[in-house]
Amino acid sequence: MNKRDFAFGRMNFILLAIGMAVVIIGFILMGGDGSTAEAYNPDIFSPMRIKVAPVVCLIGFVSMIYAVVHKSKDEEQKEEAE
Numbered sequence: 001m002n003k004r005d006f007a008f009g010r011m012n013f014i015l016l017a018i019g020m021a022v023v024i025i026g027f028i029l030m031g032g033d034g035s036t037a038e039a040y041n042p043d044i045f046s047p048m049r050i051k052v053a054p055v056v057c058l059i060g061f062v063s064m065i066y067a068v069v070h071k072s073k074d075e076e077q078k079e080e081a082e
Contacts, residue, residue, distance in 0.1 A: 008068075015067030022060030029053035 008016075030053040035041045043049075 009072040011072050012067050012070055015070060016064055019060050019064035019067055022063060023057050024060075026053050026055075026057030026060055029056060 030049055032043060032049065033041055035044055
């Protein structure tokens with residue numbers, strides 16, 4: 001199969017993998033024990049869960065969007081040559 005047949009280049013896939021890993025890390029940071037009917041867990045309102053983890057997920061999603069729209073240098077050189 002020819003390289004020109006792929007929609008994404010190697011760098012796009014690397015950036016997508018990094019973005020996905022950041023999103024997964026953000027969801028792991030959100031996880032933890034919850035409150036039950038018998039016991040209240042104040043840790044559900046910790047800054048890690050309600051501030052840091054959502055920001056980490058947002059950064060991951062934004063980096064994945066960037067990975068999709070990223071144009072590799074090889075593609076730019078091909079377009080200039082045409």
